[in-house]
Amino acid sequence: MSQFWRPGSERPRTRLIDDDEGGVLFVPAPPSSSSSSGFGHSSLERQRKRLPVYKHRDAVLYLVEHHSTTIVVGETGSGKTTQIPQYLKEAGWAEGGRVIACTQPRRLAVQSVAARVAEEMGVKLGEEVGYTIRFEDVTNPGVTMIKFLTDGVLVREMMDDPLLTKYSIIMVDEAHERSLSTDMLLGLLKKIQRRRPDLRIIISSATIEAKSMSNFFNIRRKSLAQDAEDCAPNKQPAILSVEGKGYAVEIHYVEEPVSDYLQAAVDTVLLIHEKEPPGDILVFLTGQDDIDAAVKLLTGHGQQYGSHYSDLLVLPLYSGLPRGEQDLIFTPTPKGKRKVVISTNIAETSLTLEGVAYVVDSGFSKQRFYNPISDIENLVVVPISKASARQRAGRAGRVQPGKCYRLYTEEYYLKEMSPEGIPEMQRSNLVSCIIQLKALGIDNILGFDWIASPAPEAMIRALEILYSLGIIDEDAKLTSPTGFQVAEIPLDPMISKMILSANDFGCTEEIITIAAVLSVQSIWVSIRGVKKEFDEAKLRFAAAEGDHVTFLNIYRGFLQSGKSSQWCYKNFINYHAMKKVVDIKEQLHNLMRRLGIAVKSCDRDMQAVRKAIIAGFFAHACHLEEYSQNGMYKTIRSSQEVYIHPSSVLFRVNPKWVVYHSLVSTDKHYMRNVIAIDPSWLTEAAPHFYQLRQPNPIPY
């Protein structure tokens, strides 16, 4: 191993925060002897007491009681997420029908921590402990005391309850991730706090950005005397550092840059398995594609080389993974086996895996990047930051001293890696964010209290798009009713606009089915090696109009089969995804009822369906390049080169004019979910956006 790897010169850090890091207040751990509630069985109870945060139980409760905002910094796995909400409940913060909220940027993390906390408390998930993610509410109002939810869902709840009155405490967890919704939420909570001095906020973070968070929430006191008189909590945020018990992690770098990180990761796993003592391996790759490929390579290896490699238990981990497979990740490794979890950066801080002793870090992650000029948002594979690299390495030292193998050189780490990542706010399409803020009555978006300001170009582009969709007017105010209705629908504004327009074409029934399908990851199961059968199955449903109409055929088939899993299996369709589609559709039905929109079917009039799609997606229109041999299209808006994705039923069909739902970029920009259109429909749907210059529409 030593020929390939070189140990790093920097010693690993075991502490995340220094006592004099400049926080407003630092509370040393008091010797705690406090008892927690008697719930849960005893082994879980013992585990709870062993967590680093347990020593700080009294400090957490003291600070929360006396400060409006408390910032808790502590390594992943120290017990912040699972324990603090329980301490708060035990201390009475959920009495009198009040609820303790804990937000997460990721849905998978919401489900997983809620399940864990319910187990620790010995209650059924969905009763005292529940969770809410988009289209899935597992809570029991009046009974649920601790509620885990995505930060996006909490922002949405403000539309009905602007001061979030049912919550006594809101814990904004994983704040270091700086997701778009976390940043919005922090700005909004700061506003709410002014009106609700009783509300307590906890910001918890795995890395030391505590100071900037603290400055953000630091409201200068009027005078000490006045505060005492009001009996108001101290408005200066408190910072608490929860020391981890992390063990030392030895860092190894590659001698030479690797050209193929996927293959290098697989080779490294095999090397570790051959040379190193027992301990699970956590591999950081970027997304479902490369994770599935690595799983396949490693399991293939097991079959090929016999018993030694069959000791490897290889598991993928990414959001969108079915529940059963998620649970395997957290099940203790069977004796004599070595677990290899191949993950996106979800395992960087949101989830803790026990038993990991080796980390393999590809040095990459997938991130959203939005280009306001081309109006294209892409998930791209980008190098991670030093902060992420450190977090990843830290995963190896939870239970014993560990090793981290970085698939990049030390020189690269020291000289080229940026210290911190860019907040999502500064690399995202802001359309949804702006609608939500406007719906909450915040019209001056630029003047909003951002923790980091978004790019003005992205802001201007978003306003332009919203105006073209008729969601805001000339004064940048939400239009009535369209703008307000769009804000009510928890979907991408283009989809929401498509749904609302379907009413004019009498095809709301079909369009909400399409919207539901577009909201799940993919309804196909692609199994490698049976491509021919898979393509044939697809052809059975393929519609000449394109993918959206194909979805309608599949949905109809699924219902006719009596929602049969057998039928799905036969047709290479993901049964769980289809059940989810049925469920989301039902919720969209209820939403339509609430908005007073009748859900009508256009039967087989697919022109109506396509016109409704265009009403939302006219900006995504493309034209086939006339002399293109290889199916090259150009977007009408920005003349960007794009191609139909091979997964589309229109791949190789190449109609002259199309509208796409989204783009994915690998070597080229690929359009996913494509529908053929008549160009005159574009000028009909958006005369303010396109003008007809014979024979084709061009954008203004």
Ligand code: CDP
């Ligand atoms: O939030 P933080 O990273 O500080 O820690 P946590 O998520 O509260 O995890 C505390 C402990 O609970 C970890 O040691 C995990 O092993 C355990 N846990 C678990 O076993 N299953 C889960 N789904 C979540 C946490």
Ligand code: MG
């Ligand atoms: Mg956590």
